[in-house]
Amino acid sequence: MTAASPPSPPKTTLHCSNCGHESAADGDWVVHERFDATSYGCPDCGVEITRRRRFDRPPVVASATTAAEAWTEAWTQSCVGWARLWRRLLA
Numbered sequence: 001m002t003a004a005s006p007p008s009p010p011k012t013t014l015h016c017s018n019c020g021h022e023s024a025a026d027g028d029w030v031v032h033e034r035f036d037a038t039s040y041g042c043p044d045c046g047v048e049i050t051r052r053r054r055f056d057r058p059p060v061v062a063s064a065t066t067a068a069e070a071w072t073e074a075w076t077q078s079c080v081g082w083a084r085l086w087r088r089l090l091a
C-alpha cells in the first residue's frame, strides 16, 4: 500500500439543517466576513450554517510578533555596541 497518488481532497459539502439546501463549502452560500470568523448563511432561508475561525489572518498576534522581533534586533545591536565600547575603554 502506497500513498503515491492520494485522491484529491474531497470537497466539503455543507447543508442547511433548516431547509435542506446543499452546496459545496465554496458554493452559493452567503458569506459574511467577520473580524475573527467567516460565517456561511443559507441563500434560501438565511439561517447561519457554520462559522469558521479565521486562522489565516491573526492581526494582533502578527503585529506583536513583528514588534518583538524588532525589539530583539534593536536590543542585540545595542548589546554589540556596548560590548565594542567596553573593549575600546578597556584596551
Ligand SMILES: [Zn+2]
Residues within 6 Å of the ligand: 016, 017, 018, 019, 020, 021, 042, 043, 044, 045, 046, 047
Ligand atoms: Zn436554508
